[in-house]
Amino acid sequence: MPTATGETIISFREAAKVFDGRKGAEVRAVDGVTLDVRAGEIFGVIGYSGAGKSTLVRLVNALERTTSGAVVVDGTDLTGLSEARLRPVRAGIGMIFQQFNLLSSRTVAGNVAYPLEVAGWSAARRRERVRELLDFVGIADKADVYPAKLSGGQKQRVGIARALATNPKILLADEATSALDPETTHDVLALLQRVNRELGITVVVITHEMDVVRSICHRVAVMEHGKVVELGDAYQVFSAPTQEVTRRFVSTALKDRPSVAVIERLRTRHAGRIVTVGVDDVTGSSAHVTHVLREHGVDGTIVYGGITEVAERPYGSLTVELVGPDDAVRAALAGLRSVTDVVDHGTARDPLGAPDEGNDR
Ligand SMILES: Nc1ncnc2c1ncn2[C@@H]1O[C@H](COP(=O)(O)OP(=O)(O)O)[C@@H](O)[C@H]1O
Ligand SMILES: [Mg+2]
Numbered sequence: 001m002p003t004a005t006g007e008t009i010i011s012f013r014e015a016a017k018v019f020d021g022r023k024g025a026e027v028r029a030v031d032g033v034t035l036d037v038r039a040g041e042i043f044g045v046i047g048y049s050g051a052g053k054s055t056l057v058r059l060v061n062a063l064e065r066t067t068s069g070a071v072v073v074d075g076t077d078l079t080g081l082s083e084a085r086l087r088p089v090r091a092g093i094g095m096i097f098q099q100f101n102l103l104s105s106r107t108v109a110g111n112v113a114y115p116l117e118v119a120g121w122s123a124a125r126r127r128e129r130v131r132e133l134l135d136f137v138g139i140a141d142k143a144d145v146y147p148a149k150l151s152g153g154q155k156q157r158v159g160i161a162r163a164l165a166t167n168p169k170i171l172l173a174d175e176a177t178s179a180l181d182p183e184t185t186h187d188v189l190a191l192l193q194r195v196n197r198e199l200g201i202t203v204v205v206i207t208h209e210m211d212v213v214r215s216i217c218h219r220v221a222v223m224e225h226g227k228v229v230e231l232g233d234a235y236q237v238f239s240a241p242t243q244e245v246t247r248r249f250v251s252t253a254l255k256d257r258p259s260v261a262v263i264e265r266l267r268t269r270h271a272g273r274i275v276t277v278g279v280d281d282v283t284g285s286s287a288h289v290t291h292v293l294r295e296h297g298v299d300g301t302i303v304y305g306g307i308t309e310v311a312e313r314p315y316g317s318l319t320v321e322l323v324g325p326d327d328a329v330r331a332a333l334a335g336l337r338s339v340t341d342v343v344d345h346g347t348a349r350d351p352l353g354a355p356d357e358g359n360d361r
Contacts, residue, residue: 006039012034013072015030017066092168097159098174101159104147108139112158116130130143136194171204189216214253255306272323276320280314298332302319
């Protein structure tokens with residue numbers, strides 16, 4: 001069940017954070033960011049190391065204060081707010097980290113109970129809440145174990161339980177899966193999805209991993225040098241990237257497009273015409289491709305490619321060897337171009353394409 005209501009819960013307004021770097025040089029870690037996170041969504045912020053993602057997310061709970069501009073959280077402008085006035089805002093925000101930040105001297109239950117102690121809950125209520133939370137994250141059997149005895153995935157489950165303890169509206173996840181192996185990453189992402197769907201909590205996911213955004217984020221901002229360079233629906237941003245940095249992220253998730261060297265080998269190995277056909281749910285599907293080829297009496301053999309999901313919708317490309325009379329192949333190509341994007345690599349005798357073609361995406 002999608003829980004997004006469309007109302008703004010976090011609003012960055014020309015928000016900037018400037019640090020004093022070495023030799024008095026300024027570091028514009030966050031540089032004039034304007035964006036709204038909507039209540040009930042999973043919002044992704046993706047970028048390479050140093051892009052400013054952690055600083056951006058730390059502005060939300062005022063672990064860092066803006067140098068200029070404003071951050072408004074659930075209707076409260078954080079600019080210039082005293083520590084006392086920040087307390088109720090922070091109570092509505094949970095945070096999890098790459099390194100889990102658990103207290104090694106406390107058991108799992110003790111870690112989850114910690115924020116409840118700080119908030120003054122009675123021992124009886126704490127016990128009940130901790131049990132409920134450990135059940136939710138699936139580690140009820142580890143209540144009395146110390147963090148040192150846990151796997152990375154279990155530690156992050158404790159981190160999530162602790163972050164949810166006081167019923168926040170917002171969960172901030174800063175590289176929460178970056179220290180985990182792919183399978184554990186998948187489990188933790190599924191848990192974050194449950195946090196969003198079942199508890200209605202807005203989740204802001206900070207990551208340098210395309211797979212994280214691809215699998216759970218509804219909307220995404222791509223950050224580079226402190227700025228948001230692309231913003232929108234995750235599918236739209238990744239199926240039609242306009243920035244080089246976004247294209248690089250897309251290509252890490254899906255190696256569907258043949259490189260120049262691969263295209264050369266394909267042309268040598270296959271006598272027919274080699275073409276790459278885009279597959280997505282707006283402009284084309286493999287059924288479209290099959291249909292067009294049949295219509296023109298052209299044989300198509302899939303020789304390279306891949307289709308994956310972005311935001312639960314199909315996305316990728318297929319590279320196909322077309323075999324048939326020249327006229328029929330030409331007509332089939334025109335037919336394909338009318339439904340989707342097509343890159344014609346030609347044949348071994350008559351190769352087509354710029355030297356760097358195929359490396360974009
Ligand atoms: N406390 C700080 N003092 C000085 N520079 C900082 C500080 N925190 C972050 N930076 C700098 O700000 C930039 C963005 O950092 P960060 O927000 O951690 O990026 P990311 O999380 O995307 O890797 C980097 O150049 C980093 O070195
Ligand atoms: Mg970071």
